Amino acid sequence: METEKKQEEVDGIHRWIAISVPVFLFSFVLIVMGLIFPFRFVFLLCVGWASYLVRTLSRLTISPSLTLMFLSTLLLFAVGFHLYCRRIKRRVSADPVEVIPWQRRWSLSLVSMFLLLAVSGICVISVTHQFFWMATTQDKIFEKLYMGSAGEAARRSTSKNNLKQIGLAMHNYHESARRFPMGGTFDKAGQPQHSWVTQLLPYLDHKTLYEQINFDQPWTADDNRETFEINFILLQSPGMPYDFTEAEGEAAGYKPAHYAANSRVLSANSGMDLCSIKDGTSYTILAGEVRSGIKAWGDPTNFRDPTEGINRNPRGLGSMFKGGAHVLLGDGAVRFVSEDIDPGVLKALSTPNGGEPVGEF
Known part of the structure; x- marks a missing residue:
């Protein structure tokens, strides 16, 4: 053994x-x-x-009155439940003489089980609510956690499509006005009025929004505030913050634009036409992605000089994507330009009639 x-x-x-x-x-x-x-x-x-x-126990505060109320209610429920179960057992027993009284430990076990089930249900509801919030919040938590190649490709594709829609709107505007929209309109005193995005609203399927704007007042006027607080998804690049928190936005509530116009083509009270782009529309930047110095989509100063570099200067172009940024060209095409592009080539792409050779980029 x-x-x-x-x-x-x-x-x-x-x-x-x-x-x-x-x-x-x-x-x-x-x-x-x-x-x-x-x-x-x-x-x-x-x-x-x-x-x-x-971490949490030190921050918890216990209310003596509420705690006493809960314990009293739980005790009353347990006593009532025990008496009820004991009565039911006597009634259903075939031989009342030999019936075994309902035990307190049985009631205690059942009450404990009910209490555990209630707490578990609350936990399940809380976890479900938390997952739903994570999936639907504008912070896009799952999108930030998922940084694989498929997620990167999807975000790039979305941003590229946004720029294509902007390019199509610019060309439709050009057909109507015989020129591209002004980078920003300013009154005779130099006060900013409205942006190039605002001028494109009818061509971005937002004609009703365009008609709500009082163009006799600047974009920051009280009459226009509600309009420019609307979230414009087309002007937001995936992976970038959805709330406008940059220092330029002195009035909280305005929504950001993650794309800016090329100041050498669309600038203050100036919008070129296609005939003025002597270097060729296929070799001239109209707009591009930005990742810093972000302005509201209604801000008339939402234009910048691409020659400042890509991902190298807060005043230049840039994106959250690795290696470069998307740019919209004058012919409506969207290209991903490397952050290591030759400065001379980038300058040639930025100037509409500089006469510089571009070549491959």
Whole structure:
């Protein structure tokens, strides 16, 4: 008997070694490869709740009156539930003489189970609400967490399509006005009035919004404030913040534009026509992505000089995408221009009639 028991212990040790050694070797290989995520996940799953309690318990405030009310209500419910169950058991028993009284521990177990189910239900509802908020919030949390190549490609495609829609609107505007929209309109005193985006609204399927604007007043006037607080998704690049928090937005509530016009083509009270772009529309930038110094879409000063560089200067073009930024060319095409582009080539693309050779870019 003792021999069999010892043999079982030896077999158990062998099984433990047979399982633990491969797991240890596999874990070692993952650590050497730098794959720490599985171990962090398991660790946080096991003890993450403890650190959460340490952080939150010190901030919790307990109301004595509410606590006493809850405990009193729970006690009354437990007593009433016990008396009710004891009465029911007597009624349904076939032989009342031999009936076993309903035990307090049975009532306590059932009340504890009900309480646990109620708390679990609240937790499930809270977790579901949290996931729904994460999926629908404008912060796009899932989009930020997912930084794979597929997500990057989708964001680039969306931003590229936004610029194409802007380019189409610019050309439709040109057909009507015989020129591109002004980069920004300013009155005789030099006060800013309205932006190039505002002029494009009828050609961006927002004619009703355009008709609501009082053009006798600047874009920051009280009569126009509600209009320019509208979120314009077409002018927002995926991955960029949706709330306008830059220093230029002195009036909170205005929504941002993640695209700016080329100041050498669309500037203050000036919008060129196609015939004036001597270097060719295929080699002249009309607008591009920006990642810093962001202005509201109604701001008449939302234009900048692309020769300042791409991802190199707050006053130049840029994007959240790796390696460069999208630009809209005069022929309506959208190209992704590298941040390492030759400054001379970038200047040639920025000037409409400089006569510089462009070549490949």
